[in-house]
Amino acid sequence: VIDVELRNIMKKFQNNVVVRDFNLQVEQGEFVSFLGPSGCGKTTTLNMIAGFLDPDEGELLIKGRRMNGVPPYKRELGMVFQTYSLFPHMTVAENVAYGLKLRKVGKAEMQERVKRVLELVKLPHVADRYPKQLSGGQRQRIAIARALVIEPSLLLLDEPLSNLDAKLREELRDELKRLHQEIGVTTIFVTHDQEEALSLSDRIVVLNHGRVEQIGTPEEIYNRPASEFVHTFIGKTNRLEGVVLAQDGEGLTVKTAGGLIVRAARQQRAFAPGERVAVFVRPEKIRLADGAAADEVNHASGQLMIASFLGAFTECEVKAGGHTLSVKVQMDGQGMPLTPGRAVNCRWESEDVLVMPA
Template sequence: MSFLVLENIKKSFGQVQVVKDFSMAIEKGEFVSFLGPSGCGKTTVLRMIAGFETPSDGTVVINGKNQNRLKTNQRNIGMVFQAYALFPNMNVFDNVAFGLKVAGKPKSEIETRVKEMLELIHLEHLADRYPYQLSGGQQQRVALARALAPKPQVLLLDEPLSALDAKIRVSLREEIRQIQSRLGITTVFVTHDQEEALSISDRIVVMNAGRADQIGTPSEIYNRPATRFVASFVGTLNIIDAVVVDPAANTIKVGENVVKLREPIGALKGGDKLSIALRPEAGSLSDNAKGDTSLTGKVTSSHFLGSVIRTKIDVGGDQISFDMFNAPDAVMPQAGETVTLCFNASDFLIVRE
């Protein structure tokens, strides 16, 4: 049986239903991210796991035990918030030791465990400092150590990096993942940042309007989005209007280009409209580019972004972006130039509603 199970969870505040029939099974030691825009219900699900909110319907099960009637302090859960929530009147050592002291652990055990935690976050040399003497990244690492010190069965992280600058966010998310892997603790991470979710998760739950639009590995979420929302929210994606030419032959028309898809068109008939998607990195303008499919259009803009050059072309009225890696001898396509973008038919995705 899975370690953390959410069964048909619902949550309403008055007449507003913010979580709608949410179900998921999380394995022991798995790192799962809830990804979505503000107001999609991801933090509410996290709070129901923690016990801060009670489900309107459904159950939360941890290690085979129904948690619905247990208070937060009875669930053996560690939680890290966006705001570090450190005690300003306690030094680093005492902040990390807080949960252990509340649990009545012996002094020797507390000292040993706190030392282990401070070594884990590489802040043992700052044990006597107070929160105001630490940087934001250091404070968040202390908050993480405090959550882990009592050896919780589940770790919950609610937007823990959003208050930090970009460089610190990258290094700290990698550190969090390394610590989680080392300890093997089941972890649920809430974020609105797709790069964070894609880079550190075993699986991602993309939430939209209180529902899980898709649950899958980072590769599945990025490369095979299940809905239009997932396709538009995760990564940069071209959504292109097309017309079915021949369902039996699996061909569609994009502008003046006829393209044969790998993915079955389904029940549509000739003349029906459908939406397809293409990642910007899928195409190439190289003369020796490999691919079984191409689109021809006119360049509308081209921008130098450092590591990549992003170009937009007009294909039958659709603006299609594509990226190519920068190189010292790279030639940027010029506005007004007619170009042919080569790629594989398998790079096209049919976007379902």
């Protein structure tokens, strides 16, 4: 069952097109994220789904019904924003009950539903407090409770975690995941944070300058990016420019500007010998070993420049083959001492190399 459908949606402000050719089908119960940098059109698109804005072109369908021109209150949506949008003069219980009051739900049922949804977000004890007596994380949980209490057919979340500090953000992220698993409401979640999108989503829509770059599962987005933009936006990577030496059925060989020979397994598209390309290898895909060794395919010897201990892993910078490579090293206790200046060599697998046109 398709809950939400965007067909060739376009939106412009004055003459500035900020969303174009947006096509998407969201299945019932799905958790879909809009991911992209600030200004790429995430909020504008969400606001069109919510009904705060109308598309200039294209069709918007919710549960199969055309929604163009239908006001927000007729769409039965729950929405949560980045900034806390609770009413300051109302208690938590009154805030949460607000949508039910508008819908003329009876008092007994209202109290029951408020109680249930506060239990759902694990805050049953704050019902009588005012928003200013709550922490930021608690306020966002209440905002989520207020959105859910009307049992919306669709939950829209616009960067709800962005104003929280790192630890709380992760806690509430796990909480959102649990909530979604528990109630299964169709959800569209806007974020500029790739980790949030990867960890929460069934599918991610990557946006860049108002265009859809790719729609896919977190694994597809991470492992088979449709463009350089998607690959670099989704996580740290090494980018080496070079020229294609050879292409065959198994993959291709590239000589980088720094003189390394890189072998890449079969790519999604073909390249011609002589073509200028960029090769990408993620820092966590490079293995660091002791000492110098002769340069060979997918192998570079060099010098360790910087090692930053980050707890679960150490981020290293290695000068090798005329490039500076970022390498993520797992610390397992038997690793070599990561002393700056020492000789090291780097290796990677051809399956972990991505090639894009330069």
